[in-house]
Amino acid sequence: MLTTTNAIVLSKLKYRDNDLIVKCYTQQLGVVSFLLRGVLKSKKGHSRAAYFQLLSQLQLIIEYKNNRSLQAIKDTKLSTIYTSLHSHVLKSSIVMFLSEVLSNTLKEEEKNETLYSYIETTLMWLDTHSEYSNFHLLFLLNLTRYLGFYPDTKNIDQPFFNLREGRFEAKSQDRYSLSGKNLTLLKQLLGTTFDALSTVEINAKQRQSFLSMILLYFELHLGSFKTPKSLLIFNQVFN
Structure with a gap:
């Protein structure tokens, strides 16, 4: 056929x-x-x-x-x-990292046009923009919506986020309860579009910490997910 x-x-x-x-x-x-x-x-x-x-x-x-x-x-x-995605060193590092994440998470032979459209349009956004240092963070966070474990924002004002349950809570439950700067950044990104990403200010250390957190979130919700081999190189390039 x-x-x-x-x-x-x-x-x-x-x-x-x-x-x-x-x-x-x-x-x-x-x-x-x-x-x-x-x-x-x-x-x-x-x-x-x-x-x-x-x-x-x-x-x-x-x-x-x-x-x-x-x-x-x-x-x-x-x-x-593409005009820059494969020729610009930082963008090509993002490409290498995200392709490994997507290869790791997208397993099924089934049609999903909304997920395809999301990946397609966000890659075109990355290709045409010059402010993109936090792109991968928002890309991964939004990807969870299509994979079935997007954070429940119903109680977003609560002081903790339970990574295992995917929801905001009043009390810390265990070592998977998120607080501090990563919690603040999570709340910021949940209300942010790609076009507004440049207004979110994060230093390199915070960026790495949040990325580690969101990869842990993937591991907790996708049993077969493994930390990308390209993570170390990716972090070195972005430093």
Whole structure:
């Protein structure tokens, strides 16, 4: 069955000498993995391989078969041409980090157009803006809405946030009860849009602390989630 769909590249892995295995989040089919045979062999193949940079937005024609774990791509086009996402060192660090998080969290082969649209539009926002140092924090926080554990803001004025339960509470329950600067920042970001992110002032130490907290939040709510391997490099670049 031939299927045409937009797709976002989550990961790529060299296979044998000339092949690539690429995992994409597609608009029509959810997460799909592809085997690109011989793509690293010829000059023409190298040109095609360049399409599959992390978080690139593509339009694919797929030869899809239900009984196959690695699908085949008949044709590839760029659906969005980034101007800075892969060429700017800080933005490319964000791309590397977020692609690993998304590859880790998006597992299901099922269609979710609202989640796809969220990832698609926020990446385009990042590509075209120059104030983005807190982008990844808001991106991850908003991502929890589509993954099913967005913070319950009903009692947002309470002095603690229970990471395990995902809600604000009057008393500290255990070591997963959040307070202090991370709590203040969480409340700020819950009421912030990407366009207003530049008004949220955070130093590098607070940014790292909050990122560690939100990754812990992912771990508590997604049993298979693992801390990204790129986290250490990512923090070093942003310092």
